[in-house]
Amino acid sequence: xxxxxxxxxxxxxxxxxxxxxxxxxxxxxxxxxxxxxxxxxxxxxxxxxxxxxxxxxxxxxxxxxxxxxxxxxxxxxxxxxxxxxxxxxxxxxxxxxxxxxxxxxxxxxxxxxxxxxxxxxxxxxxxxxxxxxxxxxxxxxxxxxxxxxxxxxxxxxxxxxxxxxxxxxxxxxxxxxxxxxxxxxxxxxxxxxxxxxxxxxxxxxxxxxxxxxxxxxxxxxxxxxxxxxxxxxxxxxxxxxxxxxxxxxxxxxxxxxxxxxxxxxxxxxxxxxxxxxxxxxxxxxxxxxxxxxxxxxxxxxxxxxxxxxxxxxxxxxxxxxxxxxxxxxxxxxxxxxxxxxxxxxxxxxxxxxxxxxxxxxxxxxxxxxxxxxxxxxxxxxxxxxxxxxxxxxxxxxxxxxxxxxxxxxxxxxxxxxxxxxxxxxxxxxxxxxxxxxxxxxxxxxxxxxxxxxxxxxxxxxxxxxxxxxxxxxxxxxxxxxxxxxxxxxxxxxxxxxxxxxxx
Amino acid sequence: xxxxxxxxxxxxxxxxxxxxxxxxxxxxxxxxxxxxxxxxxxxxxxxxxxxxxxxxxxxxxxxxxxxxxxxxxxxxxxxxxxxxxxxxxxxxxxxxxxxxxxxxxxxxxxxxxxxxxxxxxxxxxxxxxxxxxxxxxxxxxxxxxxxxxxxxxxxxxxxxxxxxxxxxxxxxxxxxxxxxxxxxxxxxxxxxxxxxxxxxxxxxxxxxxxxxxxxxxxxxxxxxxxxxxxxxxxxxxxxxxxxxxxxxxxxxxxxxxxxxxxxxxxxxxxxxxxxxxxxxxxxxxxxxxxxxxxxxxxxxxxxxxxxxxxxxxxxxxxxxxxxxxxxxxxxxxxxxxxxxxxxxxxxxxxxxxxxxxxxxxxxxxxxxxxxxxxxxxxxxxxxxxxxxxxxxxxxxxxxxxxxxxxxxxxxxxxxxxxxxxxxxxxxxxxxxxxxxxxxxxxxxxxxxxxxxxxxxxxxxxxxx
Numbered sequence: 001x002x003x004x005x006x007x008x009x010x011x012x013x014x015x016x017x018x019x020x021x022x023x024x025x026x027x028x029x030x031x032x033x034x035x036x037x038x039x040x041x042x043x044x045x046x047x048x049x050x051x052x053x054x055x056x057x058x059x060x061x062x063x064x065x066x067x068x069x070x071x072x073x074x075x076x077x078x079x080x081x082x083x084x085x086x087x088x089x090x091x092x093x094x095x096x097x098x099x100x101x102x103x104x105x106x107x108x109x110x111x112x113x114x115x116x117x118x119x120x121x122x123x124x125x126x127x128x129x130x131x132x133x134x135x136x137x138x139x140x141x142x143x144x145x146x147x148x149x150x151x152x153x154x155x156x157x158x159x160x161x162x163x164x165x166x167x168x169x170x171x172x173x174x175x176x177x178x179x180x181x182x183x184x185x186x187x188x189x190x191x192x193x194x195x196x197x198x199x200x201x202x203x204x205x206x207x208x209x210x211x212x213x214x215x216x217x218x219x220x221x222x223x224x225x226x227x228x229x230x231x232x233x234x235x236x237x238x239x240x241x242x243x244x245x246x247x248x249x250x251x252x253x254x255x256x257x258x259x260x261x262x263x264x265x266x267x268x269x270x271x272x273x274x275x276x277x278x279x280x281x282x283x284x285x286x287x288x289x290x291x292x293x294x295x296x297x298x299x300x301x302x303x304x305x306x307x308x309x310x311x312x313x314x315x316x317x318x319x320x321x322x323x324x325x326x327x328x329x330x331x332x333x334x335x336x337x338x339x340x341x342x343x344x345x346x347x348x349x350x351x352x353x354x355x356x357x358x359x360x361x362x363x364x365x366x367x368x369x370x371x372x373x374x375x376x377x378x379x380x381x382x383x384x385x386x387x388x389x390x391x392x393x394x395x396x397x398x399x400x401x402x403x404x405x406x407x408x409x410x411x412x413x414x415x416x417x418x419x420x421x422x423x424x425x426x427x428x429x430x431x432x433x434x435x436x437x438x439x440x441x442x443x444x445x446x447x448x449x450x451x452x453x454x455x456x457x458x459x460x461x462x463x464x465x466x467x468x469x470x471x472x473x474x475x476x477x478x479x480x481x482x483x484x485x486x487x488x489x490x491x492x493x494x495x496x497x498x499x500x501x502x503x
Numbered sequence: 504x505x506x507x508x509x510x511x512x513x514x515x516x517x518x519x520x521x522x523x524x525x526x527x528x529x530x531x532x533x534x535x536x537x538x539x540x541x542x543x544x545x546x547x548x549x550x551x552x553x554x555x556x557x558x559x560x561x562x563x564x565x566x567x568x569x570x571x572x573x574x575x576x577x578x579x580x581x582x583x584x585x586x587x588x589x590x591x592x593x594x595x596x597x598x599x600x601x602x603x604x605x606x607x608x609x610x611x612x613x614x615x616x617x618x619x620x621x622x623x624x625x626x627x628x629x630x631x632x633x634x635x636x637x638x639x640x641x642x643x644x645x646x647x648x649x650x651x652x653x654x655x656x657x658x659x660x661x662x663x664x665x666x667x668x669x670x671x672x673x674x675x676x677x678x679x680x681x682x683x684x685x686x687x688x689x690x691x692x693x694x695x696x697x698x699x700x701x702x703x704x705x706x707x708x709x710x711x712x713x714x715x716x717x718x719x720x721x722x723x724x725x726x727x728x729x730x731x732x733x734x735x736x737x738x739x740x741x742x743x744x745x746x747x748x749x750x751x752x753x754x755x756x757x758x759x760x761x762x763x764x765x766x767x768x769x770x771x772x773x774x775x776x777x778x779x780x781x782x783x784x785x786x787x788x789x790x791x792x793x794x795x796x797x798x799x800x801x802x803x804x805x806x807x808x809x810x811x812x813x814x815x816x817x818x819x820x821x822x823x824x825x826x827x828x829x830x831x832x833x834x835x836x837x838x839x840x841x842x843x844x845x846x847x848x849x850x851x852x853x854x855x856x857x858x859x860x861x862x863x864x865x866x867x868x869x870x871x872x873x874x875x876x877x878x879x880x881x882x883x884x885x886x887x888x889x890x891x892x893x894x895x896x897x898x899x900x901x902x903x904x905x906x907x908x909x910x911x912x913x914x915x916x917x918x919x920x921x922x923x924x925x926x927x928x929x930x931x932x933x934x935x936x937x938x939x940x941x942x943x944x945x946x947x948x949x950x951x952x953x954x955x956x957x958x959x960x961x962x963x964x965x966x967x
Contacts, residue, residue, distance in 0.1 A: 366903070378908065451847050455845045
């Protein structure tokens with residue numbers, strides 16, 4: 001079983017996926033045993049996915065020993081406490097999908113049941129008002145969570161809005177310092193072993209051949225290795241997720257920074273707004289079956305928060321994934337493995353999971369097949385979970401103002417999602433292994449369970465009302481203590497001798 | 504999607520009726536009564552003569568969490584002579600060395616690489632680096648400390664408890680909380696023909712007991728079972744267990760802090776020594792059954808434990824004693840699951856489906872783990888051909904890499920799976936490729952430190 005020959009890992013493509021992979025592999029794998037090479041071309045642009053991220057990115061950075069302040073400065077990052085959804089359930093609705101707890105489980109009963117019971121008695125408070133992350137996000141405030149379970153300030157986590165291109169550059173520097181070799185060139189041919197169909201080498205435009213034991217396909221939608229060469233089939237999910245185009249444009253920095261991604265529903269999709277330190281990222285994701293590109297661009301430009309600083313550009317995509325993201329000696333990470341629209345900011349998370357699982361199953365030639373099976377099963381599980389969560393947002397709409405939303409309201413959905421929605425609608429039951437804060441999204445989109453936990457019938461109404469009122473007040477007070485997110489970022493960017501904004 | 508703006512108020516009062524009066528029935532009665540204390544929920548146990556199968560019952564570490572979550576005072580329960588704690592399991596072999604699996608919850612890691620990978624790399628036996636196993640082998644009962652992350656806190660306890668003693672404890676506590684008892688067998692049921700829900704049970708005395716939710720823990724065939732009957736997944740087709748018997752022999756030997764498992768021609772024996780007795784639970788193959796044994800109604804589980812508002816628990820729902828997961832653990836888990844989202848008077852179809860899905864996940868996991876135990880006890884040359892694709896995948900991955908795929912919210916802890924797989928695949932598996940980048944001397948240094956720490960913990964002066 002011992003395999004002491006130096007292994008060479010070739011990463012095809014830079015961008016966020018390529019450089020995250022290179023950095024993580026270089027950090028974990030000893031240079032004496034693994035040679036890591038990344039091939040990219042300056043001629044080929046990157047999609048620049050993932051300006052909005054979820055809290056898992058912090059674990060990734062921490063594993064790489066990246067200094068947070070340095071990272072925030074290098075990527076012009078701002079803080080993110082959740083995603084604010086406007087006009088999704090109905091036009092005029094607004095709710096937050098917060099990073100953190102939504103109330104606290106009390107007497108073994110999930111918090112949203114208390115909220116439901118109180119609602120029967122006439123309470124109209126929003127469920128957002130019981131989440132520190134949501135309330136702080138609305139108020140534009142942030143400080144690092146504290147590490148005391150009894151404190152409400154321990155009930156949230158956070159993430160970042162980043163300049164994805166700057167993040168890739170930052171990681172490139174990191175990876176190159178750890179001996180990753182970058183080779184400039186365009187891949188013109190992929191050479192395979194005739195017998196095994198394994199990839200043997202990549203041939204570049206200047207004739208150089210890059211041989212390797214393992215090839216990581218980070219070539220984006222092109223899927224040059226996993227798709228075009230190894231013919232791993234792509235499963236199309238566009239019947240569940242009909243959006244297929246995005247028009248994107250950056251606009252000037254404007255006003256105070258809000259620590260959330262804004263996702264506003266539009267007649268054939270939705271528009272994002274992502275605040276960075278130096279600009280605002282904007283995009284309109286829509287379905288070309290229901291709207292043409294010009295209309296979509298007009299909607300985007302009309303709803304910009306500030307003056308655009310570039311010409312809008314268009315991206316097209318198809319929702320779906322490859323069940324075999326690992327085939328032979330090739331592993332697809334990033335857009336080459338699949339695509340789920342950015343509604344829940346999961347692109348970088350899926351890259352991260354791909355890297356983590358590759359490292360977990362780190363194969364030898366002898367174990368590749370069994371590792372590929374495990375990798376594919378686990379990544380497929382993540383893809384399905386996130387897919388279902390994104391579909392949830394479209395399916396749970398009451399909008400009737402456009403063909404698109406009428407389609408979404410009635411479209412067929414995966415049976416497992418049918419069950420998840422059914423059980424929440426029936427009695428507020430959630431599957432805690434699912435991705436996301438389900439009560440926030442379901443209730444936010446107007447799905448109020450028919451029943452709450454039946455034990456609450458035996459609780460005194462006024463006690464529940466008092467408990468909720470008190471909790472809401474505590475959340476409000478705790479959130480008010482936090483500094484404005486701009487103050488927090490300014491303090492972070494100051495030279496080290498200045499004091500940080502702490503609470 | 505219908506958007507409702509307020510929930511519908513639910514319909515109190517609530518009557519829970521539990522049929523059967525064994526340990527399972529009283530576990531559920533106390534669990535539900537304790538968690539619903541003061542809420543006015545009525546709980547009635549119908550004692551239909553269901554007896555406990557044995558005078559001693561195995562329990563897993565899950566029991567401690569169950570008791571703690573219910574706020575039960577264990578001092579009154581765990582009295583000397585009534586309970587024996589175990590920190591390991593010993594698989595006895597006639598033709599090879601015995602195999603010891605500790606109740607480990609974690610083992611030390613070396614440069615981010617798990618211990619079982621390191622021992623495989625160095626051709627060492629993992630059981631020598633588990634404090635729980637080493638302690639058990641030395642006959643030294645250990646109790647985990649509260650120091651999180653230390654060797655002395657790297658394991659948990661399971662055990663055997665005197666059934667009558669435990670039942671008295673549960674029954675007494677449940678009755679104090681207002682749980683009522685009736686005598687008699689269920690003769691007929693009143694069922695809503697439209698919904699399938701049971702609304703009343705008529706017992707032998709002629710009394711009709713209203714019910715919103717029924718838990719059948721009975722070993723008897725009754726009108727409840729006929730109404731909620733569903734198919735049985737009989738595991739004995741794969742793993743031949745058809746009958747049970749218990750023997751108790753008087754001995755004068757020290758307490759053994761482990762359960763011994765032996766394979767015999769006619770079946771399997773699980774055994775513990777309490778200090779004054781050796782308790783043996785025999786699980787017999789079909790061909791070995793005679794009149795001195797209790798035939799099991801089935802070995803395995805109901806396809807769906809929950810139908811409408813009837814839950815089959817205990818002997819009625821799943822007969823899994825003899826596996827490494829005591830049936831009591833499943834009963835405790837069912838109780839907790841009911842309390843996670845307490846059912847309506849007429850439990851909805853989605854709630855039922857989710858309850859059954861989660862329960863089936865648990866029981867499938869038990870079945871898979873049990874198959875591994877079966878392979879472990881079989882002769883080394885036996886072909887391993889698991890019945891589940893997922894177990895096949897688990898074995899293949901572990902054999903190739905020493906890695907483990909495990910589902911979320913797994914019933915059996917990760918380290919238990921690793922220990923079992925490690926014991927099973929020891930002679931024929933790979934290990935983490937990263938170890939090839941290190942020198943064996945570094946590895947040996949690390950495991951020596953682990954061994955020193957174990958020796959220190961086992962030293963007479965060390966107060967665990």
